[in-house]
Amino acid sequence: xxxxxxxxxxxxxxxxxxxxxxxxxxxxxxxxxxxxxxxxxxxxxxxxxxxxxxxxxxxxxxxxxxxxxxxxxxxxxxxxxxxxxxxxxxxxxxxxxxxxxxxxxxxxxxxxxxxxxxxxxxxxxxxxxxxxxxxxxxxxxxxxxxxxxxxxxx
Amino acid sequence: xxxxxxxxxxxxxxxxxxxxxxxxxxxxxxxxxxxxxxxxxxxxxxxxxxxxxxxxxxxxxxxxxxxxxxxxxxxxxxxxxxxxxxxxxxxxxxxxxxxxxxxxx
Numbered sequence: 239x240x241x242x243x244x245x246x247x248x249x250x251x252x253x254x255x256x257x258x259x260x261x262x263x264x265x266x267x268x269x270x271x272x273x274x275x276x277x278x279x280x281x282x283x284x285x286x287x288x289x290x291x292x293x294x295x296x297x298x299x300x301x302x303x304x305x306x307x308x309x310x311x312x313x314x315x316x317x318x319x320x321x322x323x324x325x326x327x328x329x330x331x332x333x334x335x336x337x338x339x340x341x342x343x344x345x346x347x348x349x350x351x352x353x354x355x356x357x358x359x360x361x362x363x364x365x366x367x368x369x370x371x372x373x374x375x376x377x378x379x380x381x382x383x384x385x386x387x388x389x390x391x392x
Numbered sequence: 393x394x395x396x397x398x399x400x401x402x403x404x405x406x407x408x409x410x411x412x413x414x415x416x417x418x419x420x421x422x423x424x425x426x427x428x429x430x431x432x433x434x435x436x437x438x439x440x441x442x443x444x445x446x447x448x449x450x451x452x453x454x455x456x457x458x459x460x461x462x463x464x465x466x467x468x469x470x471x472x473x474x475x476x477x478x479x480x481x482x483x484x485x486x487x488x489x490x491x492x493x494x495x496x497x
Contacts, residue, residue, distance in 0.1 A: 306459035330457055334423055338457035341466070346449040348408035348469035354452075355459040357421070 269359055272331035279367055282327050282340065286375050288367060293326075293378030295366045304358040304388035311366040313350035313376070317343075323350040325369045332362040333388075357388035393417070395490040397478055402495045403470035411442065411450075413478050414463040415488060421456040437462055439481040445474040470496045 279288070296310040313323045322345045328338040341352045356364070363381035370376070398412035415437065422434025440452040440462070449468045462480075473496045479489040 310465075328457075333457050334421075335455050335457060337455045339455060340453040342448075342451040342453075343466075344449065346444065346447070346469055346471070347467055349467040351465075351467060352452075353463075353465035355463050357457050357459055 270331065270333055270336055275329045275331040275336040275365060278329055278336040279327065279365070282337070283325075283367055283369055283375055286373065288375040288377050290377055292376040293366050293368045295364060295378050295380035297364060297380040297382045300383045300385065301358065302385050304360065304384040304386060306355045307358050307382060307384070308353065309356050309364065310351065310353040311341075311378070312352075313368045315350045315368075315370065317345055317348055317350055319345045320371070322347070322371045323368050324371055326350070326352065327367045327369075328356065329365045329367065330356075330358065330362060331365070333357065333359045338364070358382060358384045360384050360387040393488045395478070395480075395488060397476075397490050397492050399476055399492045400470075400494065402497065405470060405472075405496050407470045408467050409470050409494075410465065410467055411476065412463070412465050413440070413442070413490075414461060415480050416461050417480075417482075419454070419456065419458055419460045419462060423456070434483070437480050437482050440464060441479050442466070442468070443477045443479070444468060445472065446477075470494065472496050 292314045294312045301307045311326055315323045323343045326341045329336050330338055338356050343350055361383045363379050365377060365379045368376045394416040396414045400409050403409050417437050420432055420435040424432045426432050436456055437454050441448055442450045450466045454462055476492045476494055479487055481487040
């Protein structure tokens, strides 16, 4: 009986601990998971095979402020009428919304390179997926260590 | 709304020219709280388009993960003299635009 009540107490304690962890995690519940980024990529580009290569992502190795991080994505493509990049999507495995931006290009772009500034809710590897005019999908990525995340500091 | 465009005034036919476009906008994510704990509603630019003599040569869809004062650098091939038009549209359909004349020889 004594052992039983001890078990109960321990179970109660663990339950309490679990609840504590859960509630302390709540303020961060808006943060995304890598699976969300996988799903966002599939929602946008479909179920085709995504190959590594052709896409280069440039990010600073360290960003002091996640509210504005310079990013450049470039794709190895002749950008001709017959062979060009149609779309490039940028995805975050950690931000509350995995999609960051989608760029629409075409043969008139001349060069498949785009730069912008993104928000990063913490250290992570940003992915870029390019859809070519033949429908093939290519991916590249780069990571940045973020010392002060966006969202958290408001 | 302050808009800044950087584009060449002249180019040779076939040149690949660099275009930079920035608009002053908070890109409010909808995830922040105000001083009294109230939720600050989302307010973002969702679409950017660049048209060269009416034809779209580059476009972008923005999500809240794009930093305030959204800035873009992109490229286009100089094909003919004319107008480069830059247009931003927010989530409510309000839009702002700017244009730049280019002479192609």
